[in-house]
Amino acid sequence: MSPKTIVVVEDEPIIAAAVAARLRKETFRVEVAGDGPSGVDLCNRLRPDLVVLDVMLPGFDGLEVCRRIQKERAVPVLMLTARDSETDLLVGFGVGADDYMTKPFSTRELVARVHALLRRASRAQEPNGAVIRIGEIEVDPASRRARRAGDQVHLTPLEFDLLYLLASHPDSVYTRSQLLTQVWGYNDDSSARTVDSHVVSLRKKLGAELVRTVHGVGYAVGGDG
Amino acid sequence: MSPKTIVVVEDEPIIAAAVAARLRKETFRVEVAGDGPSGVDLCNRLRPDLVVLDVMLPGFDGLEVCRRIQKERAVPVLMLTARDSETDLLVGFGVGADDYMTKPFSTRELVARVHALLRRASRAQEPNGAVIRIGEIEVDPASRRARRAGDQVHLTPLEFDLLYLLASHPDSVYTRSQLLTQVWGYNDDSSARTVDSHVVSLRKKLGAELVRTVHGVGYAVGGDG
């Protein structure tokens, strides 16, 4: 198993170095960015397993970084905040952070929380790495590719994440709200119908029978059909 | 292991603070909301492991909060009520709370119940919601499918919810009022006959003997048959 990759976005060099060193000791692969834009860039290129994110940053702040990262793909985010004010916390969680720590913090606690987040994430993605098969459809999370009867089908990022979540739990019904929360990373009631559009795309590309509509509730894939 | 998260929804600051402080002492991560809407919001964002919920709240009351939270995902709820009569009411309505405490209560007892609920919840976290079997009928909440003697039977949303509630408590008699409250989410006396229509549908699809009429009271499923 290749080492987990962690991106640290932190503008104070001393803290960044300390965090990076401590995490490398845990055999993580760690890369550091010093401002918002390069942090987003780094995340898009490395596709890390976790991001440690300071709230106060040059360029644009941690909240914006978090939003942009999460928009690309779901990844656990550990936020570092300077103040303990509750509004900061809540706003932080609003953008999709999974945990937070208030400075100053012990590196020991940081390590513990990182491990906890990674464990939670890997547990949530069960079965991880395995190719999922639903009828004539194959979904490979490692390469983010899907096949239909052996032929590769191009899926957009959202289409793939949506399919992967549904296919990971065959026959289980997901509400639009749940799908928005878990795939999109936010849950705006007004955009519930956006899910429908992507379901349409999936059906067009992979066959209308793949996704089952559960009237009044949501969608599911697989099962006996 | 990351700390369990608990959301406390309580509008009296003194009680909220006391509860939060005591639970934090147990190494729980605790967040507080002061009214119904922000309580629901907080729960959707934090995805807590347990919710402590006051019945009397600004915005909309605890019952509504409970309903909305449970709609999103299953989570243990500990209800706080001012009077014993309220507790009876809640139990009768079965709003989906898992335990109740009447004010005033000791924080020691609160802690005990919280631990008990979490223990129970972790034990009950088997993969998907358990399939319920009543005679030759199977009800699967995860896929929202029902089978009769192995053959799948299509149910509409209300039909399924109605069956699932009744089947979850075999042999328990529910009044039309209770069914309206729990399945429909409101309780308009004038529409009591609506329940009958859906019972008719269930009987037609799954067999007349499935739902037992208790004359003058309501309906029940299972039991002696």
Place this chain on the structure above:
DNA sequence: CTGCTTCTCAACGAAATCTTGACAAACCGG
């Protein structure tokens, strides 16, 4: 900047579902 891909969102008709009211049938106490 231009062209391309992807995503969002509103709108429309179509489909599924729900409600309601009327009447027949069943129940129950006396």
Place this chain on the structure above:
DNA sequence: CCGGTTTGTCAAGATTTCGTTGAGAAGCAG
């Protein structure tokens, strides 16, 4: 058995939800 009450049945109409489409926004590579 009788009369009042409760329940069973049915279908038309109202309502909700869904499928589909396309225009526009946003992002990205060249």
